[in-house]
Amino acid sequence: MKELQSLNKFIWKYRWQLITGFLMVILSNFVSVYSITYVGSAVNDIENVLSRYTSGDTGDLDQVKKSLMYAALLFIGLKVVAGGFMVGVRLMIIATSRHIEYDLKNEIYKHYQKLSLSFYKTHKTGDLMNRITEDVAYVRQYLGPGIMYPMDLISRAAIILVFMIKIDPMMTLYALGPLPVLSFLIYRVATIISRKSKEVQKQQSEISSTVQDTFSGIRVIKSFNTEETTKKNYAKEAVDYEKKSLSLAQTQAYFSPLMILVVGVSNLLILYMGGIRYYEGKLDIGIIAQYFMYLNMLIWPFTSLGFVTMLVQRAEASMGRINEFLKQSPEIENQIEEKTAVSGKIEFKNVGYTYKNTGIEALKDISFKLEKGESIAIMGKTGSGKSTVALLLARMLQPTKGEILIDDIPYEDLNLHSLREAIGFVPQEAFLFSDTIKNNILFGSISDGDSEKAIHYSKKAAVHDNIAHFKNGYETILGERGVTLSGGQKQRISIARALIKEPEILVFDDSLSAVDTETEEEILKNLQSEMNQKTTIIITHRVSSAKNADNIMVIDEGRIAEYGSHSELVAKEGAYFNLVKKQLSEVE
Ligand SMILES: Nc1ncnc2c1ncn2[C@@H]1O[C@H](COP(=O)(O)OP(=O)(O)OP(=O)(O)O)[C@@H](O)[C@H]1O
Ligand SMILES: [Mg+2]
Incomplete structure (x- = not known):
């Protein structure tokens, strides 16, 4: 134990x-x-x-x-x-x-x-x-x-x-003799039952996850016309479940007969011994009745002994x-008790990060500096390490090499909650809770219940018109219990959620990927005024989102490949320049 x-x-x-x-x-x-x-x-x-x-x-x-x-x-x-x-x-x-x-x-x-x-x-x-x-x-x-x-x-x-x-000591011995046997037998059977119920439960959850998988992927199943295969898979799981349940039922069937048998033997012994002693005149008949009742009172606790062992x-x-x-x-744990003010200066010093579970070295030797109010765009192929930079900054991950300074202090020396409060983070995968749109936007903001502000920032994130279009407006419930939003709508609501915090640092991780270029431009224009006072990190695949940032950093396989302003990098005619050329020709 x-x-x-x-x-x-x-x-x-x-x-x-x-x-x-x-x-x-x-x-x-x-x-x-x-x-x-x-x-x-x-x-x-x-x-x-x-x-x-x-x-x-x-x-x-x-x-x-x-x-x-x-x-x-x-x-x-x-x-x-x-x-x-x-x-x-x-x-x-x-x-x-x-x-x-x-x-x-x-x-x-x-x-x-x-x-x-x-x-x-x-x-x-x-x-x-x-x-x-x-x-x-x-x-x-x-x-x-x-x-x-x-x-x-x-x-x-x-x-x-x-x-x-x-x-009567002697009769006691006869009456109680079989009870330990009862306990032992019940313990054995209970253990088998427990093992078999576990197997049944496990199979039950197999079936559940098969069903869940099937129906959450029903669109793919229907479009690939694989209903028959899916059905066969399900049938296999179901047959297995049936077998295991039957085996459990068989063991359970032995349980009460076994108990009745042992208890029966005890009763028989009382009757036999008691009878003999009564005839010999050593015992009142009432005592025999008493013994039956004592025995009855002991059966359940003894039975429970096996059950309790199993428990x-x-x-x-x-x-x-x-x-x-x-x-x-x-x-990652908060080490600093008192809250710390964060003004928004960021410095990465030779930062490296290796994902422990896969051993993938996602970042190598990343160094850059952002003064308060400056902006940086991070670009690079998929899997190059951009999101890892964002997660490190929000201290969701801890650098395995180098250090990150905020306001010239190693960020481990800041209050973790103050740091996260100072960052408005729009993650790559927009996640919204099953709640009203308003609560999703106000989420994490100090001034809860403030509808005016929710509208103000929804306008900045260019999603107000969409929301106003819903029958229940800001009270529309999202997710499983309500409306499903498009990818772009979700992204913009998470942008509003980050902005309403009025943080010192803004991080957009590919947050405009599902938005058309026109809306993107509108949002960027709206953000310009915000961004002037806030340190901003924009992770993006689009030149249109990156070009206005003070600096652009191109990452390749976890290393900085290029760093500089839009005009500097265009002049360099490197990876960024190629992107510009390609994306501009696409627009044309
Ligand atoms: N939780 C994780 N565990 C293990 N490895 C991870 C994890 N997250 C990311 N990686 C790996 O780290 C590397 C960098 O990933 P990251 O998400 O930073 O790329 P990215 O540049 O943001 O890509 P994308 O443009 O597709 O979002 C990738 O090789 C990825 O496989
Ligand atoms: Mg990413």
Whole structure:
């Protein structure tokens, strides 16, 4: 249970609830076991009545009737009291497991948010979701039933054992002998069931991802006319699922007969031993009844022992998976407590970056300088490293070589949140949330709810007319729950989202690629006034977007190939000049 030890801090936090719960389990079990004594005396009373009838002495029966009634009422009353305690137990222990589940989910969620981009590049979203939902649920089952049942078993078995041994030690041995066998068998079967259910679950998620893949790619499937192949793939997965489910059902089918068998043997032994002792006059008949009831009270806790073992094993595995992520320390962490002002001067000094997971050296020896308010355009073939420059600047990645200075300070010495606040980043893949357009634009801006500003910056990003065209305007809901936008509309909304932050530094990563040249020109013109006071980085494939920047940097395979203003680079007649020639002839 190495992994589960990391839960100790939560268990300690809720120790009083758990201790109260344990005391209540003891009380409930004591009262419940004690109440059985009255069943014994009731059976003795009945025997008394019967024997009087057979002997013909039916004289004064009122006394016996009274005693019978008294025993029955006490039995029921005590059972109600025991039930009341049991409710308390559940309120304490099961509720605690819910509290810990809540705490644990919050801890994981908070940690997820801290982890760096590189973590998210190497882990699937589905995996992340599973660990915070399913794995936490398994851990919770350990904390709830996994703690409650053993408490119940231990206290109940101890109390019953005392009662049983006090009555008849030898018969106790016979009655309880088969129970450990029961526990062991159930444990074995439960382990097999758990293994098989895992296989079924795994196959279920295979089917889900096949279906998801199929229907998110349905356009491609239809246009390539591959419905038959897709159907066959699905059928294969489905048959596999059926086989695994049937195998699980077969194992489950053994479960209750097995239990009934072992319990039956125990009952038989009580009847046999009890019968012999009764005939020998060593035992009241009521005791036999009591023993049956004691045994019945022990069956469930013993059964649960196998179940609990399975729960604990499963929780241990789940907690291991959770801990694996919790132990990952974020690659990039804020080291500076107080906020730092950022004015917008940028310097890259011999910066290199290698992607760890692929070993691709995306950038080599990149150096450039931008004064506050200056602009630079970064051009280069696809895969040359342009986006990597942008991600490094926003400190989503950490340079593996060289250093980046902001306002002449190594940017590790700035408050990370201040740095990111100072950057208006329009990523290459425009991502919008399933929310209204207005909330998407205001996202991350300090002045939330400010519609005027949203309109102002939408106009600058040349998307206001499009938005005004929608029936619900800025309240239009996007994404799965609403309208799907065109690529160009998405890009412009993310531009508005970056502008509204009024940041010191603007980064556009190929943000106008899906916009026609006319709109591009309009946006660039609108941005000109913004850009004068802001340090701007424009990553682009188009000369039209780049030519007005103070400097243009052409990257080739991670190295700076050319650097200079538009006229300088044209005069040089190099790679940039070739681009100019080609793109201008295209326009013509
Ligand atoms: N998350 C990643 N993990 C591993 N390698 C990556 C990752 N992202 C990019 N790369 C690699 O780094 C190199 C530079 O990629 P980058 O995204 O910076 O290119 P780019 O110039 O922006 O290209 P494009 O014009 O197509 O956007 C490429 O060879 C790419 O395969
Ligand atoms: Mg890119």
